[in-house]
């Protein structure tokens with residue numbers, strides 16, 4: 583039996599009656615864009631995150647671009663971000679017209695190293711865009727303190743951390759604005775493309791709402807540049823059903839992660855670069871990924887494949903090392919830890935419905951593959 587990397591089918595089975603009924607209701611209502619499900623979802627997500635305002639949008643990419651547009655971040659401005667993330671983080675900074683300045687990551691959390699942010703600030707810096715990678719919030723308190731000192735905005739990329747706990751708050755609730763993604767493989771996924779923006783700032787919320795509707799305050803009057811950033815009503819209905827057991831899913835993901843970490847104790851004696859994920863005691867991760875580091879990744883992945891356990895690399899290159907980005911990169915800070923991570927990270931299957939038998943298959947395969955990867959190299 584091949585282990586799935588993410589099992590969305592068993593999740594659908596568990597929620598089938600609610601999902602089907604909610605979709606059916608939308609189909610019969612005739613309101614496929616807008617409609618009560620959009621407002622209901624926004625209210626539900628805002629409450630769950632502990633934020634005043636939420637806007638459902640068409641993708642995680644839009645959830646980052648729209649706040650930057652609304653804050654007037656554009657040509658001539660610099661935005662400080664991590665070097666190590668999914669490309670949408672840097673892409674949206676560039677789409678807004680600004681320049682990404684890449685800062686290296688912390689070797690243990692894979693999130694931006696807050697000790698290195700101040701050195702990257704210039705007179706052009708407008709915002710800091712931390713990413714809460716793999717499900718764990720970045721060091722938001724420290725980032726906010728720096729932002730306050732230099733009068734900068736903070737936009738948290740929570741595409742991988744929806745629902746994660748950060749001290750006594752949630753990821754997504756601590757900054758000027760935050761944007762998340764509901765791409766199916768994210769911790770909270772819909773059945774297509776989707777995302778959401780969060781803010782406590784009412785003025786910013788209303789500007790972002792206009793941008794989502796082609797920059798219009800009222801229909802066919804366009805007072806600012808916008809885009810079509812709306813989330814389909816059917817996707818909102820699906821997300822409302824998924825929210826019914828989301829907190830349980832986060833607990834289940836933590837249970838799987840704990841079992842993995844417990845079982846992998848001692849593997850650092852086989853491979854000196856082996857490590858399991860480090861979650862700060864004040865954080866609760868939502869485990870978008872369970873990511874190891876390993877010396878000989880190619881050999882490890884080959885052996886895992888032989889055991890029919892899929893693995894994925896998030897991400898094989900830092901953002902400034904991606905071909906298109908490399909050619910126009912204006913940032914020159916040391917990103918050696920990000921490059922090390924890009925060469926050594928590997929993610930294991932992770933989903934809330936993973937049973938004990940499947941966990942054991944993954945665990946046994948990892949032990950064999952770590953051993954193999956060291957002997958063969």
Ligand SMILES: *Cc1c(COP(=O)(O)O)cnc(C)c1O
Pocket residue numbers: 641642643644667668670671713739741742762763764765775776777
């Ligand atoms: C997935 C992801 C995005 C983009 O979300 P989409 O919904 O795919 O547009 C942005 N940032 C990070 C860190 C992501 O993982």
